[in-house]
Amino acid sequence: MKTRLLTSLAIVITIALLFVLKVYVSPYFFDFFFMIVAAVAAFELSKLLSRSGYYNNLIVAMCFPALIITANLLGFYFELNFGYIALIDIALVLVGAIIAFTIDIFRKKAMSNEIKVRELKNISNFRFVLMRSLHTMVALIYPSLLFMMMTFINHIDQIAFGSIASFNSNLSLIALLFAFIIPMLTDSFAMLTGMLIGGKKLAPNISPKKTISGAIGGTLWCTLLSACIFLILGAIDYFAVAIAQIEIWQLLIIVFVGSIVAQAGDLFESFLKRKAGVKDSGKALPGHGGMLDRIDSYIFVAPYLLIALVIFLI
Numbered sequence: 353m354k355t356r357l358l359t360s361l362a363i364v365i366t367i368a369l370l371f372v373l374k375v376y377v378s379p380y381f382f383d384f385f386f387m388i389v390a391a392v393a394a395f396e397l398s399k400l401l402s403r404s405g406y407y408n409n410l411i412v413a414m415c416f417p418a419l420i421i422t423a424n425l426l427g428f429y430f431e432l433n434f435g436y437i438a439l440i441d442i443a444l445v446l447v448g449a450i451i452a453f454t455i456d457i458f459r460k461k462a463m464s465n466e467i468k469v470r471e472l473k474n475i476s477n478f479r480f481v482l483m484r485s486l487h488t489m490v491a492l493i494y495p496s497l498l499f500m501m502m503t504f505i506n507h508i509d510q511i512a513f514g515s516i517a518s519f520n521s522n523l524s525l526i527a528l529l530f531a532f533i534i535p536m537l538t539d540s541f542a543m544l545t546g547m548l549i550g551g552k553k554l555a556p557n558i559s560p561k562k563t564i565s566g567a568i569g570g571t572l573w574c575t576l577l578s579a580c581i582f583l584i585l586g587a588i589d590y591f592a593v594a595i596a597q598i599e600i601w602q603l604l605i606i607v608f609v610g611s612i613v614a615q616a617g618d619l620f621e622s623f624l625k626r627k628a629g630v631k632d633s634g635k636a637l638p639g640h641g642g643m644l645d646r647i648d649s650y651i652f653v654a655p656y657l658l659i660a661l662v663i664f665l666i
Contacts, residue, residue, distance in 0.1 A: 355639035356638075356639030357639070358639070359637050359639045359640055360640075363637075363646070366385075367532060370382050374506075374525065375525065379524065380425075382503075382506045383421055383424075383506060386417075386421070386499065386500060386503055386506075387417045387418055389643060389647060390495060390496045390499050390500055391415075391417045392636055393499065393633075393643045393644045393651075394496050395410065396633040396636070396643060396644040397413070397644055398413045398414070400625065400627075400628040401487055401491060401628075403628040404628045406487040407466070407470070407480075407484050408484055408487040408490070408491050409452035409455065409456060409488045412451055412452040412492075413491040413492060416491075416496045417496045419448070420441055420444055420496060420497065423437070423440050423441060424437060424441070424500065424503045424504070427440065428510050431512050434511050437504075441500075445489060448488065448492045449485045449488055449489040449492065453481060453482065453484075456484055460477055463477050463481055494651060495647065495651045498651045499647060499650060499651045499654055501654040501655040502531060505524065505527045505654065505661075506524055506528055508523060508524045508658075509522075509523050509524045513662070522590065522591055522593065522594035523594045526594050526595065530578065530606075531654060531657050532650075533578060534574060534578065534607055534610045534657070535614040537573065538570040538574045538649065539570065539614070540570075541569055541570045541574060542566040542567055542569060542615065544566075545569025546562065546563040546566025546569070549563070549565040550563060551563050554566070554567050554619075555619055557626075558619055558623050559618070559622040571608060571611040574607060574611040579603065579607070582598075582600065582603050597665060598664070598665070605664075606660045606661075606664065609660070610653055610656055610660070613656045614652065615649070617648050617652030618649050620652070621633070621648030
């Protein structure tokens with residue numbers, strides 16, 4: 353428990369420092385942070401997939417976050433339309449799968465040895481390489497592509513959204529703050545509510561400790577506290593203009609649905625671990641398990657929040 357608390361404190365301090373750097377120095381510190389986190393999570397997912405029989409190219413999976421963040425930052429710099437940057441990101445997933453296929457197709461001896469070691473029968477080198485490239489594509493989408501949507505949120509005031517007026521420069525700060533708040537509050541209060549009330553299990557075959565009462569409590573408390581934070585920020589001059597771009601009812605909808613999405617992300621990662629037969633995705637964070645264990649909710653929340661902001665603000 354002590355190790356878990358110390359790791360949690362270190363995570364909170366790191367994120368707080370990144371927010372300070374975003375305000376006073378540059379938002380690119382967050383981008384570098386997201387890239388490192390995504391690379392570690394991609395490494396863990398690649399291992400989980402392999403343990404489940406979905407063999408893939410680990411190197412390509414780990415390098416993909418650097419590729420996609422480079423594309424995103426170039427898109428922001430040259431003020432490309434949001435739709436074009438999104439299409440480039442999707443295209444890069446296909447490029448990554450093709451690269452994985454090309455690398456493996458020329459490693460005939462290595463692929464033959466892997467087939468023997470894994471005791472795979474009635475499968476040719478070509479089919480095995482093709483399967484590896486398709487499984488690698490999965491590792492590129494989850495977690496990298498989805499989690500790296502955090503870079504869009506980090507730069508939402510810089511992205512070109514067609515003919516609409518530009519957003520206030522502090523909007524990205526607030527949006528990023530809620531991208532962290534929603535999963536944190538949901539997870540914390542779902543656990544507390546579940547411990548206090550208990551009751552029927554939410555998904556016993558996937559995550560035995562989660563309860564329906566915890567899921568409901570996590571969402572309700574997250575929505576309520578997020579509304580309080582929103583109102584407090586609105587009373588501060590520094591955030592007032594940016595906050596004015598969002599109505600309170602819009603925030604309530606965004607947070608309520610976002611909390612449900614965060615729990616879906618948590619359950620999905622638990623499903624992957626169950627399938628792989630492991631308790632934790634890795635050991636990157638002492639007391640917490642792997643990086644994937646900590647960002648599972650954020651992987652789903654990042655693209656959801658980006659889409660929600662685009663819908664409500666445009």
